[in-house]
Amino acid sequence: MSLLEVDNVSKRFGGLAALKNVSFTVEAGEITGILGPNGAGKTTLFNLLSGFLPADTGRIAFDGQSIRGLKPHRIVNRGLARTFQLTRPFFGMTVVENVIVGCLAPRVRDVHVSTERRAREILDQVGLGHAADALVDVLPYGDLRRLEIARALATRPKLLLLDEPFAGLGTSEIEPLATLIRRLHDEEGLTILIIEHKLREFMQLVSRVIAMDFGEIIMTGTPAETVRHPRVIEAYIGKAEADVAAA
Amino acid sequence: MPKISKIDLAAASIVFAVLAAIPLFGVTTYTIGVLTVCVCFAIWAASWDFMSGLTGRENFGHSLFIGIGGYTAGFLNVEFGFDPWWSLPAAALTAGVSAILIGFPTLRLRGPYFALAMLSASTVMQYLVIIFSQVTGGQDGLNGIFPILDSQRDYYWLTLFFLLVTLMVLKALALSPWGTILRAIRGDEATCQAAGINVTFYKIAALVISAVFAGLGGALYAHYQLQVGPDLFAVILSINIIIMVYVGGMGSIYGAVGGALLLNILTESLRAFSEYRLWIYTLLLMLILFFLPNGLIAPAWTRIRDRLARPREKKRQAIA
Numbered sequence: 001m002s003l004l005e006v007d008n009v010s011k012r013f014g015g016l017a018a019l020k021n022v023s024f025t026v027e028a029g030e031i032t033g034i035l036g037p038n039g040a041g042k043t044t045l046f047n048l049l050s051g052f053l054p055a056d057t058g059r060i061a062f063d064g065q066s067i068r069g070l071k072p073h074r075i076v077n078r079g080l081a082r083t084f085q086l087t088r089p090f091f092g093m094t095v096v097e098n099v100i101v102g103c104l105a106p107r108v109r110d111v112h113v114s115t116e117r118r119a120r121e122i123l124d125q126v127g128l129g130h131a132a133d134a135l136v137d138v139l140p141y142g143d144l145r146r147l148e149i150a151r152a153l154a155t156r157p158k159l160l161l162l163d164e165p166f167a168g169l170g171t172s173e174i175e176p177l178a179t180l181i182r183r184l185h186d187e188e189g190l191t192i193l194i195i196e197h198k199l200r201e202f203m204q205l206v207s208r209v210i211a212m213d214f215g216e217i218i219m220t221g222t223p224a225e226t227v228r229h230p231r232v233i234e235a236y237i238g239k240a241e242a243d244v245a246a247a
Numbered sequence: 248m249p250k251i252s253k254i255d256l257a258a259a260s261i262v263f264a265v266l267a268a269i270p271l272f273g274v275t276t277y278t279i280g281v282l283t284v285c286v287c288f289a290i291w292a293a294s295w296d297f298m299s300g301l302t303g304r305e306n307f308g309h310s311l312f313i314g315i316g317g318y319t320a321g322f323l324n325v326e327f328g329f330d331p332w333w334s335l336p337a338a339a340l341t342a343g344v345s346a347i348l349i350g351f352p353t354l355r356l357r358g359p360y361f362a363l364a365m366l367s368a369s370t371v372m373q374y375l376v377i378i379f380s381q382v383t384g385g386q387d388g389l390n391g392i393f394p395i396l397d398s399q400r401d402y403y404w405l406t407l408f409f410l411l412v413t414l415m416v417l418k419a420l421a422l423s424p425w426g427t428i429l430r431a432i433r434g435d436e437a438t439c440q441a442a443g444i445n446v447t448f449y450k451i452a453a454l455v456i457s458a459v460f461a462g463l464g465g466a467l468y469a470h471y472q473l474q475v476g477p478d479l480f481a482v483i484l485s486i487n488i489i490i491m492v493y494v495g496g497m498g499s500i501y502g503a504v505g506g507a508l509l510l511n512i513l514t515e516s517l518r519a520f521s522e523y524r525l526w527i528y529t530l531l532l533m534l535i536l537f538f539l540p541n542g543l544i545a546p547a548w549t550r551i552r553d554r555l556a557r558p559r560e561k562k563r564q565a566i567a
Binding site: 050072077083088091092093098104107154155 | 424427428430431433434435437438439440441442443444445446
């Protein structure tokens with residue numbers, strides 16, 4: 001049994017078919033990447049998986065049980081946590097308080113364990129220990145990305161959905177973050193589903209790629225197969241050429 | 248949120264000791280009456296601040312719960328002849344239950360719609376009370392409510408005791424994980440859900456707790472006035488409470504109490520200016536809100552406390 005099973009899931013926004021009969025599975029322990037240009041439906045897919053949007057049709061099963069139609073907080077308490085593409089911290093609170101909120105989820109709440117101590121451990125783990133008592137309002141963007149991951153980790157997920165964790169980061173920040181994600185996988189055995197654009201770090205990180213375009217899965221395979229696939233090249237390289245031309 | 252320090256406790260004890268001692272110095276019953284009303288407002292402001300100050304969902308119909316508490320006291324006492332002591336638990340209960348009923352539909356609303364829905368709900372109740380005058384006494388309200396204690400002075404101490412209880416409960420909750428979650432809801436509801444928190448539950452629970460103390464305050468007020476009228480549901484009462492919390496400083500709870508005491512005492516002391524009273528009051532309010540957008544009491548106290556704590560910190564560092 002796969003950890004996550006997505007079967008024939010569709011989603012329309014008025015006349016626009018954002019997702020068309022999407023089916024795939026995620027096995028426990030792997031890092032899977034979802035690749036696709038803007039508007040391919042990647043974030044919509046994440047919103048359906050995490051319960052922030054209702055699916056129109058299809059089946060979403062996590063850990064053998066259907067999670068379609070569940071409220072977002074219930075899905076988190078089943079062990080499926082996500083980060084947001086645009087970081088959404090709790091402004092006006094300190095960094096450690098932001099993580100404490102995740103430690104208060106019913107799934108992990110334990111009166112015998114100090115939530116603050118757990119939150120600080122998680123911050124150390126993601127490399128934010130030094131900023132624990134700072135207000136999130138003053139945190140630089142790269143640290144906010146780590147905070148997103150810390151808050152999700154606080155709920156002790158079995159599957160972590162990362163929505164463009166490298167977006168907006170400079171090259172010097174991408175490498176350490178990729179190392180962090182790989183370490184979470186190698187050391188904690190965390191299963192990770194990650195959305196990204198065509199980044200080298202991303203391709204090195206994932207063991208399997210699901211490529212999407214116009215709301216459909218166009219191929220599934222290893223990173224090496226992906227970059228050679230004609231439809232992926234069509235969706236991407238064409239656009240890259242246009243970018244070069246524009247520049 | 249910083250925990251309560253010894254300095255905070257000392258300051259709170261001094262304020263309460265002063266408030267409790269005032270009637271011992273031969274003041275008139277009129278002054279005691281003003282203070283009793285002050286304390287009722289302080290309970291209302293603190294309970295408003297717990298829900299709206301922490302979660303950031305401004306409740307423009309707090310008078311709904313105050314009115315329900317007041318009328319519960321009135322009905323039990325005047326219509327059914329219950330002992331006046333019953334009013335207090337009963338008012339807290341009816342206000343709490345009404346918060347569950349109104350919270351379910353309204354707290355799902357986003358943006359300003361919760362504020363508008365609550366404002367409408369309190370106004371609707373105000374007019375329902377006027378329309379069903381056979382039951383409610385209409386504009387005249389319910390008269391002849393019995394006092395809980397015969398002595399005005401003792402009754403003032405009773406309301407002060409309930410203010411103390413209100414503050415201890417609300418502050419303890421605000422400093423607990425509950426408070427952290429409510430402030431997180433203020434930050435971002437979607438992130439809260441992504442952190443596995445049942446946002447709707449916590450918002451409704453906060454509204455219920457807020458309503459319980461507002462209803463209790465409403466009953467205390469009814470047993471001081473010995474009368475309740477439809478004005479208890481008026482929007483202007485809710486707005487006055489909100490202004491008191493803003494002047495005090497949102498989200499600190501004790502600031503709300505300070506704001507309620509300050510503005511009530513200000514209104515009273517401006518009586519000497521007769522018809523210019525509202526002018527001066529409004530002008531002062533505008534100055535405070537314009538120049539001190541974070542309020543007056545809570546930020547001022549934070550500063551004083553830091554100044555008081557600094558020499559000690561230095562001493563501690565010197566020892567270390």
